[in-house]
Amino acid sequence: MAERSFKKEVEKLRAGAGEVFAGEGILAVTKALLQSGVSYVAGYQGSPISHLMDVLADASDIMRELGVHFESSASEATAAATLAASVNYPLRGAITFKATAGTNVASDPLSNLASGGVTGGALIIVGEDYGEGSSIMQERSHAFAMKSQIWLLDPRPNLPSIVRAVEKSFELSEASNTPVMLQMRIRACHMHGHFVAKDNVRPSFTLADAMNRPSRDISRIVLPPASFVHEDEKINQRWPAAVDFIRREKLNEFFGDSGADNGLVIQGGMYNTVIRALQLLDLADVEGNTEVPLYVMNVAYPLIDDELRGFCQDKRAVLMLEEGQPEFIEQEVNTSLRRVDMQTRVHGKDMLPRAGEYSTSVVLKALVKFFDLYRPELSASERLPRGVRAALAPRQVTIPVRKASAAEMAEAATAAAAIATAKAPDFKAPAVMTAPAPAVVTLNAPALDVHPRPPSFCTGCPERPIFTAMKLVERELGPHHISCDIGCHLFAILPPFSLGATTMGYGLGWAGASAFNTTEPARRTISVMGDGGFWHNGLTSGVGNAVFNKSDNVLVIIDNGYSAATGGQDILSSKARNADRVTNLPIEKAVRGVGVEWVRTITNTYGIGNMRDTLREALTTKTRGPKVIIAQSECMLNKQRRVKPLMRKWASEGKRVVRERFGVDSDTCTGDHSCIRLSGCPSLSVKDNPDPLRRDPVATVLDSCVGCGVCGEVAHAAVLCPSFYRAQIISNPTRMDKWAARIATAIIGRLQKRLATRELSYA
Numbered sequence: 084m085a086e087r088s089f090k091k092e093v094e095k096l097r098a099g100a101g102e103v104f105a106g107e108g109i110l111a112v113t114k115a116l117l118q119s120g121v122s123y124v125a126g127y128q129g130s131p132i133s134h135l136m137d138v139l140a141d142a143s144d145i146m147r148e149l150g151v152h153f154e155s156s157a158s159e160a161t162a163a164a165t166l167a168a169s170v171n172y173p174l175r176g177a178i179t180f181k182a183t184a185g186t187n188v189a190s191d192p193l194s195n196l197a198s199g200g201v202t203g204g205a206l207i208i209v210g211e212d213y214g215e216g217s218s219i220m221q222e223r224s225h226a227f228a229m230k231s232q233i234w235l236l237d238p239r240p241n242l243p244s245i246v247r248a249v250e251k252s253f254e255l256s257e258a259s260n261t262p263v264m265l266q267m268r269i270r271a272c273h274m275h276g277h278f279v280a281k282d283n284v285r286p287s288f289t290l291a292d293a294m295n296r297p298s299r300d301i302s303r304i305v306l307p308p309a310s311f312v313h314e315d316e317k318i319n320q321r322w323p324a325a326v327d328f329i330r331r332e333k334l335n336e337f338f339g340d341s342g343a344d345n346g347l348v349i350q351g352g353m354y355n356t357v358i359r360a361l362q363l364l365d366l367a368d369v370e371g372n373t374e375v376p377l378y379v380m381n382v383a384y385p386l387i388d389d390e391l392r393g394f395c396q397d398k399r400a401v402l403m404l405e406e407g408q409p410e411f412i413e414q415e416v417n418t419s420l421r422r423v424d425m426q427t428r429v430h431g432k433d434m435l436p437r438a439g440e441y442s443t444s445v446v447l448k449a450l451v452k453f454f455d456l457y458r459p460e461l462s463a464s465e466r467l468p469r470g471v472r473a474a475l476a477p478r479q480v481t482i483p484v485r486k487a488s489a490a491e492m493a494e495a496a497t498a499a500a501a502i503a504t505a506k507a508p509d510f511k512a513p514a515v516m517t518a519p520a521p522a523v524v525t526l527n528a529p530a531l532d533v534h535p536r537p538p539s540f541c542t543g544c545p546e547r548p549i550f551t552a553m554k555l556v557e558r559e560l561g562p563h564h565i566s567c568d569i570g571c572h573l574f575a576i577l578p579p580f581s582l583g584a585t586t587m588g589y590g591l592g593w594a595g596a597s598a599f600n601t602t603e604p605a606r607r608t609i610s611v612m613g614d615g616g617f618w619h620n621g622l623t624s625g626v627g628n629a630v631f632n633k634s635d636n637v638l639v640i641i642d643n644g645y646s647a648a649t650g651g652q653d654i655l656s657s658k659a660r661n662a663d664r665v666t667n668l669p670i671e672k673a674v675r676g677v678g679v680e681w682v683r684t685i686t687n688t689y690g691i692g693n694m695r696d697t698l699r700e701a702l703t704t705k706t707r708g709p710k711v712i713i714a715q716s717e718c719m720l721n722k723q724r725r726v727k728p729l730m731r732k733w734a735s736e737g738k739r740v741v742r743e744r745f746g747v748d749s750d751t752c753t754g755d756h757s758c759i760r761l762s763g764c765p766s767l768s769v770k771d772n773p774d775p776l777r778r779d780p781v782a783t784v785l786d787s788c789v790g791c792g793v794c795g796e797v798a799h800a801a802v803l804c805p806s807f808y809r810a811q812i813i814s815n816p817t818r819m820d821k822w823a824a825r826i827a828t829a830i831i832g833r834l835q836k837r838l839a840t841r842e843l844s845y846a
Contacts, residue, residue, distance in 0.1 A: 093145060096114050105276070117283040124139055124152070126180055126208075127185060130212050131272040140155065159189040166207075169202060169205040170202060171303065177208060178207055184588070193227070194231050195305045200260040203257065209266055225383060235266060236248050236334070239336070240271040242278045243279075248265060258325070335380050357404060360446040361375060363471050364468075366461060378390070378401075380412070396425070400453075401430070434453055538577065541719055542791075543766075543791035545716030546574075549639065551762060567592060568592030568613060569591075570589075571647055579759070591620065592625060593629055607637050610638045612625060629709040630678040637712065640714065644656070644657050674713070681709070688714045738815060741814075744790050747784055748806045749774075758797050758807075762797050
C-alpha cells in the first residue's frame with residue numbers, strides 16, 4: 084500500500100498520437116518512457132520520485148501489454164545493476180531513485196556501467212531534492228556525473244520539455260554508448276501541465292529476444308586490459324559523439340534579445356525561477372518572452388563549448404546561475420572562454436549565495452546586482468514594481484522598551500540582537516546605542532523567519548512508544564550511546580526524546596556502532612533500524628556484521644509493516660497481501676538465519692511497559708552475543724488509509740462502528756506535563772486550568788487523536804497521574820449500547836452531584 088493510488092490517472096498513459104495529455108510531472112515521465120519503447124524499468128522509492136515508483140506499479144497492466152518489465156528493486160544498487168541488460172543488447176532501460184543518497188548507494192554498478200559503456204539506451208532518473216525540500220545531506224548529482232562521465236540532463240520544468248528530455252536521453256545514450264542521467268527536481272516531479280502525446284511503442288528488440296540469443300562483448304567488461312581502453316574511448320569517441328548529438332538536436336536553448344551585450348547562463352531546471360524573477364523586474368512576460376538573453380543548459384554536462392562561446396562572443400559579461408556548490412559549471416564556463424582568450428566577464432557565486440536553494444527572491448537580488456553593473460537602466464529603482472522595491476529594501480524591526488538609562492538601553496539592544504540573530508543569521512545590530520532612552524529602538528534587519536518547528540512522528544505512530552520506553556530505561560540505567568538510521572525513527576533525535584548520536588545511511592544503524600564492539604565498558608550500545616533499512620542493507624552490513632564480529636550490543640528493528648518513510652510501499656516483511664510481490668516473510672527468521680540467538684519480538688509497541696522491560700533485559704542480560712529486539716506495530720498512517728474508508732462505508736450502511744478516543748480529566752491533571760515530554764504526540768496539548776485556584780495549564784487531547792493509547796500507557800508506565808481516560812464513539816449504536824450509555828450517564832451524574840454538594844458544603 085503506497086501513500087497515494089494512481090489507478091485512475093494511469094489510464095491516461097493509453098493516450099495515442101495527437102491527443103493532449105494533462106497531468107503531473109511523474110505521469111509525463113512514465114508516458115515518455117512508454118513512447119520511447121523502453122524494455123524494462125526498475126528503481127527504489129525516495130523523495131521526490133516515490134510517486135514515480137507508485138505510478139509504475141499502478142501501471143503494471145499497461146506495461147505488461149507493451150512487454151515492459153517493471154521491478155521495485157531491493158536497493159538503488161540493485162536498480163543500477165539492472166541496467167546491465169543494456170550493455171550487450173539494444174534494449175532501452177530506465178531506473179529511478181532519490182539523489183544523492185541513492186546515487187551514493189548505486190555508485191559501484193553505475194561506475195562499472197559508465198566505464199564499459201552501453202549498447203541500448205540506459206537512463207537514470209534521479210530525484211534531485213537539493214534545497215529546502217530535501218531530507219538528506221546537501222550534495223549534487225552533478226559531481227557523480229562528472230566523476231564517471233555520465234551525461235546529465237536538467238530540463239526546463241514544463242511537461243513538453245521533460246517528455247522531450249526523456250525521449251532524447253535514450254537517443255543520446257545510444258549515439259554515444261554512454262548512460263544518461265536525467266535530473267528531476269521536486270517541483271518538476273509534482274507540477275501539472277499538458278503536452279501532445281505520441282503512441283506507446285513496443286520494444287523492437289525484447290527481453291525474450293536477448294535471452295533466446297545471448298551475446299557477450301568482452302571489451303565491455305571492466306577488466307584489464309579493456310578497463311584501460313575505456314578511458315580513452317570515453318574521451319576520444321563517446322564525448323565527441325555526445326557533443327555532436329546535443330548540438331545537432333538543439334537540446335540546449337536560447338531565448339531573448341541576442342544583440343544585448345550581457346546575458347544569463349542558467350541550468351535548465353532554474354528556468355522557471357529565473358523567468359519569474361525577470362517578470363518581477365518587468366523584463367519578461369508570463370509566456371517566457373524576455374528582454375534578457377538566456378542560454379538555457381538543458382544538458383548540464385557535458386558543456387558544449389561552441390554554443391557557450393557563440394552566446395558569449397559579443398557580451399561584456401554573463402551571470403551564471405548554478406544552484407548548489409561547488410560551482411562546477413561556472414568553473415567550466417570560465418575555462419572554456421579563457422582557452423580561446425575570450426574576455427567576457429563571468430559572474431556567478433560572487434553575486435549569489437554559495438549554498439542554499441535559489442528561490443525567486445535570491446535570484447531577484449542577484450539580477451539587480453548584475454544589472455546595476457551592466458544595465459543600470461533595467462534595475463533603476465523607479466522602474467521596479469513596488470513589491471520588488473519592498474522586497475529589496477532593508478527590513479525595520481521595532482523593539483518597544485521602557486525609558487531607561489543608556490546602560491539599560493545597550494543591554495536591551497544586545498539581547499534583541501541575540502534573539503534576532505538566532506532567527507535571522509544575516510541580522511546586523513549597531514555596535515553602540517547612545518540614544519537618550521527613546522520609547523522604541525528601531526534596527527535594520529531582515530524579516531524574522533517563522534519559528535522553527537522540528538519534524539516529529541505522526542499522531543498515533545507506533546514508533547513513538549519505543550523511544551518513550553528508551554527514555555524510561557535511561558532513567559534507571561543511565562544514558563547509552565544510540566546509533567540511528569534513516570527512516571521515520573530518526574525523528575527521535577529531536578525533542579521531546581532527544582535520543583541518538585549519529586546516522587550513517589539507510590540500513591547502517593548497527594554498522595554505525597561497530598567501533599564500540601568492545602568488552603571493556605559495562606554498558607552496551609543501542610542501535611536502531613527500520614524494516615525498510617533492514618531489507619535494503621541492514622541484514623548484511625548490520626546484523627551479519629555484528630554476528631561475524633561477535634558484537635555484544637543491542638539492535639532495535641522497528642517493524643511497522645511498510646517502507647513507511649518513502650511512502651508506505653510493501654516490503655518482504657509486510658503483512659499486506661500483494662499479488663505482484665512476495666510478502667509476509669518474518670524478520671525474526673532472517674535474523675536467526677544469519678546467527679543471532681538472542682531475539683525478542685514484541686507484537687504491540689504501544690505496550691510501553693513490555694517494551695521498557697525488554698529493553699532493560701537486553702541491556703542487562705549476562706548472555707553474550709548480539710541482541711535483537713523486533714518491535715512490531717503497523718504504521719498508523721497506512722492503517723488509517725486502510726481503515727477510515729471502511730469505517731465510513733460501514734457507518735453509511737448502518738453498521739455498528741466503534742472509534743476510540745482518549746481524554747484528560749482536568750480535575751485530576753497535575754499540570755506536570757510529563758506525559759507530553761515522554762510522548763510528544765501532536766494530539767497532546769495544553770489548555771487553561773479550569774480550577775481558579777490553580778495556575779498551571781493542564782494537558783488536553785485534541786480531536787486528531789486516533790486512540791492509540793500511548794498517552795495513557797506513558798502515564799501508567801512512568802507512574803504519572805491517572806488523569807487519562809478512554810472513550811468510545813459509537814456510530815449506529817445497538818440497544819445495548821444505548822442502555823449502557825444511559826446507565827453510565829446516570830451513575831456519573833449522581834457522582835458529580837455528590838461532588839458538587841461536597842464543594843458547596845466546604846464553601
